[in-house]
Amino acid sequence: VKRLILVLGDQLSKTLSALREADKDSDLVVMAEVADEASYVGHHPKKIALIFSAMRHFAGELQGDGWQVAYSRLDDDETSKSIVGELMRRGQEHDTTEVVATRPGEWRLIEALDNAPLTVKTLPDDRFVASLDEFNTWAEGRKSLRMEYFYRDMRRKTGLMMEGDEPAGEKWNYDHENRKPASGDMLRSTPMEFTPDQITEEVLNLVEKKFDKNFGVLRPFTYAVTRGQALRALDHFAKNLLDCFGDYQDAMLQDDRFLHHSLLSQYLNIGLLDPVEICTRVEEEWKAGNVPINAAEGFIRQIIGWREYVRGIYFREGPDYVTRNALGHERDLPWMYWGGETHMNCVSHAVDQTRELAYAHHIQRLMVTGNFAVLAGVDPHQVHEWYLAVYHDAYEWVEAPNVIGMSQFADDGIIASKPYVSSGNYIDKMSDYCGSCAYSVKEKTGEKACPFNLLYWDFLVRHREKFAGNPRMGQMYATWDRMKDDRKEAVLEGAKRILDRLDAGEVV
Ligand code: FAD
Ligand code: DLZ
Ligand code: SF4
Structure with a gap:
């Protein structure tokens, strides 16, 4: 074997730059299910199962196309903990230190490859429109x-x-x-849904055994795990x-x-x-x-x-993007994000479906869970780690800008020209959640008032210095300024009540 060709779990494309560069006759494709990748956050079991099953299917297809593939399963005794560990092991087995890789989608892994005691040639990931x-x-x-x-x-x-x-x-x-x-x-x-085949069933059993503590429901598992199936899902979407x-x-x-x-x-x-x-x-x-x-x-x-x-x-x-915290938010992520009880019907629905499906759509991610976290002043890094863990499509290159930037404004406005925050009104307009909520979206003060209504103003007041000059937010500050003092007081008191409850670990 001349060189090792690394194919990561999110690089399952036959047109991958590393594969285009490789020689079927003399190179060895390396694919590995490893503990480090499966646990840098507590990924949703459905996400792990999707990746492992799709990896195993892809490895089989490559072999069918005539590639030599060294595939390491998570439960093989010899499998080491990390991608670099697996490259070293395969290198020793086949007497080579040369690796060809397509650039990973996360700084952590890019740095690991850069620092590996191997000769790694890293090619751009050109599965995108723009380089x-x-x-x-x-x-x-x-x-x-x-x-x-x-x-x-x-x-x-x-x-x-x-x-x-x-x-x-x-x-x-x-x-x-x-x-x-x-x-x-x-x-x-x-x-479109798909019935698991034998390969997927084996993966499901493995994930069930190894990741039973992770947040999320594994079965039923109905994802596409091959390109052929994914193309059918695309066709179904386009037509229906x-x-x-x-x-x-x-x-x-x-x-x-x-x-x-x-x-x-x-x-x-x-x-x-x-x-x-x-x-x-x-x-x-x-x-x-x-x-x-x-x-x-x-x-x-x-x-x-x-x-x-x-x-x-x-x-x-750059790598420090995920640690940015432009609004200085430090509250711990409330337990309700991990399925703890909440009286807020919108949050409860978004989290429940996330637990069951590893999926919520854009507006649920942005205007329900994201909105609540930024209004409540939650530490953006904890919010980021939650999103990275719980969604089936979450890889840092796509998740972090959406969370740190778009949703939490922690990058100080690189992505969003103003924070995506709203009171309960927006959620009420766009959903049917409020009708069966314990809170009242119409009430702006008092025990029953929707927490989004209270926290919205509290957020604006807390960050007045930063946002008052923003032309797209002037209107909101003008509305606040016109409010009577006793009402303002009641709103801020209500917000404090909610935040105190969050801090005390009480149900909100
Ligand atoms: P559809 O609504 O059908 O949209 C079509 C496609 O457009 C998606 O499949 C996706 O590939 C793309 N897309 C749409 N919006 C975005 C966006 N903002 N950024 C990138 N691609 C987009 N998307 C991810 O792929 N991974 C993530 O980890 C992720 N985290 C998010 C976190 C937050 C806080 C927010 C607000 C959005 C996030 N998104 C993420 C974007 C978007 O929510 C998902 O792409 C979308 O919900 C996926 O579901 P879908 O395939 O049904 O999308
Ligand atoms: C997300 C993930 C998981 C859960 N497991 C693996 C794995 O075992 N092996 C692997 O090659 N890739 C895995 N991945 C995807 C990687 O984490 C992903 O390639 C990097 O985060 C870069 O986007
Ligand atoms: Fe969510 Fe408020 Fe509506 Fe309840 S009333 S569902 S908390 S927006």
């Missing part, structure tokens, strides 16, 4: 890095939904059509759910956890699907007249806009 150099060139010298402008460049680059140099339909962005609340629909399709993706993108319903969302991020992020391939499929439906422009454009923007943009930010900002 990191391209992103940095775009970002260089700009005062603010707004996603929208970057997105337009990605549209031009890919030609997706373009008519020459102009956006199809004359507008770049149809978001103003995308804020409709939803109502129950018995006819709405649900994301995409049409109303735009309209109901921000809506939340207690009895419908998926609405028109695609549930494709968990496949995309481990490499079973390619971003442009997904967008091209979506564009096809629009070209065929099957879905409206706001659905197709809104969806494509999430992938070639937001997803590419947050990756650029993660790598541009």
